[in-house]
Amino acid sequence: MMWLYKKLVSLEPLFARGGRLERLYPLYEAVLTIHFSSTATTKKGAHIRDGLDTKRFMILVVIALVPSILFGVYNAGYQSLLSSQQSTSLLASMWHGALIFLPILLTSYVVGGLWEVFFAIVRKHEINEGFLVTGLLFPLTLPPTIPLWQVALGISFGIVVGKEVFGGTGKNFLNPALTARAFVYFSFPAYLSGEVWVKIMDGVESFSSATPLAIAANAPLATNAMAAIESAGYSLWDCFIGLIPGSIGETSVIVCLMGAALLIATGVGSWRTMLGCVIGLVGMAAVFNVLASDTTISFLGVSPVWHLCIGSFAFGAVFMATDPVSSPDLNASKWVYGVMIGALTVIIRVINPAYPEGVMLAILLMNVFAPLIDTIFAQRMVKKRLPNVI
Amino acid sequence: MKHAITIHRKKKFNVFFDGQPSSDVQVVDATGMIGVCPQHFRLIKPKVVVKVGDMVKQGQPLFFDKKNPQVYVHSPLSGEVKTIEYGHQRRLEKIEIMPDATIDPLQFQPVDIESLTIAKAKSMLLERGLWHGFSEHPFRTIPNPAETPPAIVVMLSNPEPFHPKISAVIDQVDHDLVTGIQVLKRLTEHVVVVVDANEKINCDEISSMAKVVRMSGDFSLFEPASALYHLKDKVEENKSWSCDWHTLVNIARTVKSQQFFPQQFISVGGNQAKDNRHYCVTKGIQINQVVTKEDPTNRIIFGGLFTGLHCEHVPYLPLGVSAINIVDSHPQPEFLSFLQPGLKKPSFTTAYLSGLLKAVNPTPTSTALNGSERDCISCGLCHDVCPVDMLPQTVLRNVAGNDIEGAMAFGLLDCSNCSVCTYVCPSKIDLSARFQEAKDALYLEVTAP
Numbered sequence: 001m002m003w004l005y006k007k008l009v010s011l012e013p014l015f016a017r018g019g020r021l022e023r024l025y026p027l028y029e030a031v032l033t034i035h036f037s038s039t040a041t042t043k044k045g046a047h048i049r050d051g052l053d054t055k056r057f058m059i060l061v062v063i064a065l066v067p068s069i070l071f072g073v074y075n076a077g078y079q080s081l082l083s084s085q086q087s088t089s090l091l092a093s094m095w096h097g098a099l100i101f102l103p104i105l106l107t108s109y110v111v112g113g114l115w116e117v118f119f120a121i122v123r124k125h126e127i128n129e130g131f132l133v134t135g136l137l138f139p140l141t142l143p144p145t146i147p148l149w150q151v152a153l154g155i156s157f158g159i160v161v162g163k164e165v166f167g168g169t170g171k172n173f174l175n176p177a178l179t180a181r182a183f184v185y186f187s188f189p190a191y192l193s194g195e196v197w198v199k200i201m202d203g204v205e206s207f208s209s210a211t212p213l214a215i216a217a218n219a220p221l222a223t224n225a226m227a228a229i230e231s232a233g234y235s236l237w238d239c240f241i242g243l244i245p246g247s248i249g250e251t252s253v254i255v256c257l258m259g260a261a262l263l264i265a266t267g268v269g270s271w272r273t274m275l276g277c278v279i280g281l282v283g284m285a286a287v288f289n290v291l292a293s294d295t296t297i298s299f300l301g302v303s304p305v306w307h308l309c310i311g312s313f314a315f316g317a318v319f320m321a322t323d324p325v326s327s328p329d330l331n332a333s334k335w336v337y338g339v340m341i342g343a344l345t346v347i348i349r350v351i352n353p354a355y356p357e358g359v360m361l362a363i364l365l366m367n368v369f370a371p372l373i374d375t376i377f378a379q380r381m382v383k384k385r386l387p388n389v390i
Numbered sequence: 391m392k393h394a395i396t397i398h399r400k401k402k403f404n405v406f407f408d409g410q411p412s413s414d415v416q417v418v419d420a421t422g423m424i425g426v427c428p429q430h431f432r433l434i435k436p437k438v439v440v441k442v443g444d445m446v447k448q449g450q451p452l453f454f455d456k457k458n459p460q461v462y463v464h465s466p467l468s469g470e471v472k473t474i475e476y477g478h479q480r481r482l483e484k485i486e487i488m489p490d491a492t493i494d495p496l497q498f499q500p501v502d503i504e505s506l507t508i509a510k511a512k513s514m515l516l517e518r519g520l521w522h523g524f525s526e527h528p529f530r531t532i533p534n535p536a537e538t539p540p541a542i543v544v545m546l547s548n549p550e551p552f553h554p555k556i557s558a559v560i561d562q563v564d565h566d567l568v569t570g571i572q573v574l575k576r577l578t579e580h581v582v583v584v585v586d587a588n589e590k591i592n593c594d595e596i597s598s599m600a601k602v603v604r605m606s607g608d609f610s611l612f613e614p615a616s617a618l619y620h621l622k623d624k625v626e627e628n629k630s631w632s633c634d635w636h637t638l639v640n641i642a643r644t645v646k647s648q649q650f651f652p653q654q655f656i657s658v659g660g661n662q663a664k665d666n667r668h669y670c671v672t673k674g675i676q677i678n679q680v681v682t683k684e685d686p687t688n689r690i691i692f693g694g695l696f697t698g699l700h701c702e703h704v705p706y707l708p709l710g711v712s713a714i715n716i717v718d719s720h721p722q723p724e725f726l727s728f729l730q731p732g733l734k735k736p737s738f739t740t741a742y743l744s745g746l747l748k749a750v751n752p753t754p755t756s757t758a759l760n761g762s763e764r765d766c767i768s769c770g771l772c773h774d775v776c777p778v779d780m781l782p783q784t785v786l787r788n789v790a791g792n793d794i795e796g797a798m799a800f801g802l803l804d805c806s807n808c809s810v811c812t813y814v815c816p817s818k819i820d821l822s823a824r825f826q827e828a829k830d831a832l833y834l835e836v837t838a839p
């Protein structure tokens with residue numbers, strides 16, 4: 001591989017200061033450092049440094065997403081073939097799923113990447129690898145039926161408004177992937193309302209399928225929402241495994257758990273945030289269960305276990321809520337942040353059936369409050385210090 | 391000062407590095423030119439009082455600090471001043487002296503420690519060029535001799551990789567420690583001696599004179615400012631002084647022999663050093679008398695791997711430096727290195743597999759930055775390892791936004807510049823250096839005429 005390295009390094013003068021392509025330096029830097037580790041040495045401060053850098057950090061998130069991607073691709077193909085009444089063999093499903101997912105993923109990466117490069121060049125900073133994660137998380141939250149132009153618009157909004165207007169990765173306070181998702185959600189509700197989730201193959205009769213969340217939200221008064229979901233053909237187990245219609249990467253709880261295991265083992269995702277989300281969700285759902293009666297909406301009676309397994313709660317808690325930039329800094333705040341996300345998820349799901357996917361809004365809302373939670377806990381830490389001021 | 395005599399803090403930065411010096415001690419006397427290089431003292435303004443060609447005696451003043459005109463630095467040996475070199479912004483780089491054994495050392499008056507008043511103790515230390523062995527918190531400056539310290543914290547251990555261990559030389563210096571502390575006690579009642587709980591030395595005699603605190607935990611706790619943070623319980627104590635055991639030895643030997651003590655203990659470590667051990671060398675010795683740079687791409691570090699000076703071009707052991715470490719400084723480009731399992735990567739977290747084994751396998755050291763600089767991603771690692779419970783990422787934001795009040799409220803002045811936060815930061819932000827700059831700027835502001 002040294003030939004490639006030598007080739008890349010020999011191109012450096014072209015992009016370095018004073019070079020002909022000076023403006024494209026961020027692009028050059030990105031290509032070089034993606035392929036080869038940096039040979040820079042320390043100039044100030046600690047002479048030695050840890051091996052962990054932001055690239056490794058972000059790549060570990062991408063690796064943790066691999067089970068979700070594979071399963072999502074399979075499931076998208078499977079659901080589509082199933083509703084078109086064709087063979088749903090593993091290979092056929094994967095192939096068909098890839099045909100659905102790859103265009104969405106490519107659109108997200110290409111359009112998002114263009115914005116990223118544009119801002120890096122204008123602002124003269126390096127291209128941030130956080131984009132690798134954003135550009136992947138966003139497509140996984142989308143239904144297989146999404147038109148590509150909406151993907152392009154969504155990722156543009158997420159990157160520009162969710163991140164770059166604040167100064168780029170590290171300075172943003174909203175999770176850019178979720179910002180993108182929320183934008184599409186509110187701009188094009190027809191596609192994302194939870195009704196049309198299965199991509200239909202050409203030439204086959206249109207088929208629409210409601211997600212378990214939508215069923216629960218629309219269950220009439222004084223009925224059992226869980227029974228309604230089950231009678232629509234989704235058992236609790238189905239929802240846990242995730243072989244059901246829904247967003248590409250979000251239907252399966254079990255693959256999210258695999259990702260969570262890697263994130264926690266490598267220290268990249270905060271277990272406090274994840275556990276906090278679960279506690280908040282279970283606690284709030286239990287409270288609602290107590291309040292549920294014949295005269296209340298039936299969603300109140302959905303048990304905590306069902307809440308854990310339906311919708312994109314698992315995906316959100318594992319991959320979205322733990323984004324270090326938009327979540328709070330302090331360990332204590334992470335607990336509060338997580339619990340609030342869990343509780344708000346249930347509240348939004350139950351109280352506001354128009355937006356049955358509560359977790360997305362809950363995380364975005366708590367992103368906004370993260371700095372406040374941090375400030376409160378940080379002030380308590382400051383009070384414990386013996387003042388040392390001039 | 392708190393009365394606890396042991397402080398246990400959970401080891402959070404449980405990484406250990408390769409290249410530990412052995413505990414045998416070798417004596418090396420300077421054979422050629424020696425040099426007096428003040429790089430370790432960031433905030434002084436040296437004014438040289440000798441000329442090229444002057445004959446100086448061992449213990450004769452060479453320069454003083456314009457900010458503290460009573461504070462002189464003395465010549466370690468008698469000889470002829472060969473060169474006086476200035477560097478950037480006419481800062482003194484080095485004074486080279488060719489030793490001449492035929493010239494007698496300067497002889498000081500005998501002292502009776504018991505009868506010293508504060509004023510007499512101070513003038514004795516100043517006259518013998520021992521004053522710059524103290525530093526005053528929070529700015530780590532050489533203290534103003536007109537002031538009286540609220541307390542003096544004496545560090546007997548410096549476990550930062552790699553520094554001389556007092557246990558390696560204790561049989562040579564145990565009386566010196568006692569004498570040194572006796573002298574410090576003339577300056578203030580409150581002398582606190584901090585020693586690593588793992589250090590196998592007997593402190594009974596010292597504890598009859600001063601409070602001895604045994605601490606265990608990360609090495610960063612043994613930066614004087616970190617220790618002070620855990621010891622202080624009054625606001626006045628923020629301005630305490632600190633010194634290390636080398637200062638005690640210098641004081642004691644000068645008091646005993648009435649001559650300037652021309653030697654010092656150092657250690658040589660790091661994974662690229664050949665003879666990793668302790669040495670007793672002439673102050674200002676040419677470093678190639680003790681280390682050889684086998685591979686030109688290695689880096690010689692004056693001081694520890696974390697807080698050592700960046701002044702590789704200096705050919706002499708700089709003043710006030712007691713460790714030399716040599717590490718590899720030629721990182722190779724690795725293809726798709728961020729995808730590797732990383733058994734050979736230095737890793738504090740478990741993001742690489744080596745992080746799981748860091749307590750048993752020594753972490754390889756090199757000066758590689760291991761990444762590129764990015765904005766803070768709020769991972770919180772810096773806070774996890776900070777020995778003074780700061781929120782480095784928050785203070786960084788304050789400092790960047792010029793909110794020095796806010797930074798101080800969050801503990802900027804408690805920061806000991808241990809640089810462990812810099813080490814762990816995945817965004818490769820040099821937090822410690824930024825805090826140092828902020829503190830230096832603040833110091834210049836408050837001391838401006």
Ligand code: SF4
Binds near residue numbers: 775808
């Ligand atoms: S802020 Fe960094 S340099 Fe300062 S004490 Fe904490 S870890 Fe050490």
Ligand code: SF4
Binds near residue numbers: 770811815
């Ligand atoms: S270690 Fe670096 S990236 Fe992480 S919070 Fe601290 S300053 Fe930010």
